[in-house]
Amino acid sequence: MPLIRLEQAGVTVPDTGRVILAPTSLTLTEHRVAVIGGNGSGKSTFARLLNGLVLPTTGRVLVDDLDVARHGAAVRRKVAFSFTDPSAQLVMPTCVEDVELSLRRTVRDRATRRAQAVDVLERFGLAGREDQSVHTLSGGQRQLLALAGVLATDPEVLVADEPTTLLDLRNTRSVGELLLGLPQQLVLVTHDLDLAVRCDRGIVVADGAVAFDGPAAAAVDSYVASVAR
């Protein structure tokens, strides 16, 4: 598991100077880290810092001592990111082609790539859907396919930004179980407090700053209490 470290990493909007995330220092050593907080609090910005999708305007983010601002590609091979809306990630016409696209750099041989993609689909509950159009998948199946594509290359960390927000109860449960059961480190941005509480650590973001950082159950309590005030 790589070591993700924020050293006074913060984000301000260059033109206006508005603070989106105040300078933050922390190290992510736990297997599953939940990031919770209200709408617009800065959770996605925090999550995107972790693999260089957003660069800090102050301080540094390091992954195994690689500065994400200078080694973005190497960092993204270790730290994968999944978006709330799987449409942001699904670009090929069929399920198997979409997973093959993820594997194109790591598996050069076409037949091997196809076989691996078929295996990955099976692991993510999409067996038999190899040639189905991604446009005809249900919302839950689309989210599973997006996660399959992201995890196909076996990254060391998955940062998942609200992966269950668009899903119904059944799919929320199946995607949630899949994510919590991953061997990889998981950084889970979520409004689903039942999922958050099952993580090893909880970070509450409020008004562009870390408001609480500790055991997940205590983080959830702190967030719920802050809403009740």
Ligand SMILES: Nc1ncnc2c1ncn2[C@@H]1O[C@H](COP(=O)(O)OP(=O)(O)OP(=O)(O)O)[C@@H](O)[C@H]1O
């Ligand atoms: N590039 C940017 N320029 C200006 N404002 C931005 C930029 N990126 C984010 N923001 C603002 O910063 C705040 C935090 O955004 P962010 O997406 O991190 O919140 P969030 O906690 O993930 O919210 P949600 O739960 O609604 O997804 C929001 O008010 C957003 O509009």
